[in-house]
Amino acid sequence: MKRALAISALVMTAALAGCAEETGGKVDDNPPAGSNAGSEDESEDVVEEEPTEAETSEAPENPAFGTAFTWENGLSVTVSKTKPFKPSDSAMAGKGTHISFTITVVNGTGANYDPSCDSFSLQSGNEEAEQIFDSAKGLEGSPSTTLLDGREAKYQVGFSVTDPNDLVFEFSPCDYELSAAIFVGP
Numbered sequence: 001m002k003r004a005l006a007i008s009a010l011v012m013t014a015a016l017a018g019c020a021e022e023t024g025g026k027v028d029d030n031p032p033a034g035s036n037a038g039s040e041d042e043s044e045d046v047v048e049e050e051p052t053e054a055e056t057s058e059a060p061e062n063p064a065f066g067t068a069f070t071w072e073n074g075l076s077v078t079v080s081k082t083k084p085f086k087p088s089d090s091a092m093a094g095k096g097t098h099i100s101f102t103i104t105v106v107n108g109t110g111a112n113y114d115p116s117c118d119s120f121s122l123q124s125g126n127e128e129a130e131q132i133f134d135s136a137k138g139l140e141g142s143p144s145t146t147l148l149d150g151r152e153a154k155y156q157v158g159f160s161v162t163d164p165n166d167l168v169f170e171f172s173p174c175d176y177e178l179s180a181a182i183f184v185g186p
Contacts, residue, residue: 062184065101065169069181074108077171079183085158087134094130094160100139101169106152114174115153118142123168124161132158 063069063079070076085100087093103120107113119142122129132139139158147153161167169183 062182064185065167065183067183068104068106069171069183070108071173071175071178071181073175073178074110075113075173075175075178076106076108077173077181078104078106079169079171080104082164082167082186085132085137087132087158088136090136091132091134091139093132093134093158096124096129096160096162097164098132098158098160099164100132100156100158102154102156103171104152104154105147105173107147107149110149112149113147115142115147116144117174119172120157121170122159122161123170124159125163125166127162129159129161129167132160134158 066081068078080102082099085098165186172180
């Protein structure tokens, strides 16, 4: 058993080393910094440039919480504004402030839609938020029933966040040909 684990570890190390070589990246002693809303470490040296016409025409629009995003195929998603959430005693929740969202998916594609593999993630401040699973309070992830054309599905998701005033919610639909919708705001 120990030998099998050791061999597995060597194979993983070799695979990861191979991946590192293929990235075409470089070591940078002065890594760039992002500028998250409400960041305490804001630099005065940042020079903001006006975006070019190509950058503005290709940049995706990031909807605010409470508004809908509709793809060209007719699939639509709305991520509600945040609500405070108190996890039950049996919940799997992280530390921080607990919030929830209602996700509404409307199928206007003209075909059946499977929401079971919809995925979502949340950044709060400069950290990845931890999703809360709480079956006692209905937080169980995406629904598994096929969504017929013209129908909608609503479900709740929750997260433990570090900064409820700086949120970036990414929703990726089950249709892998569609790009993710990214909702921003508090």
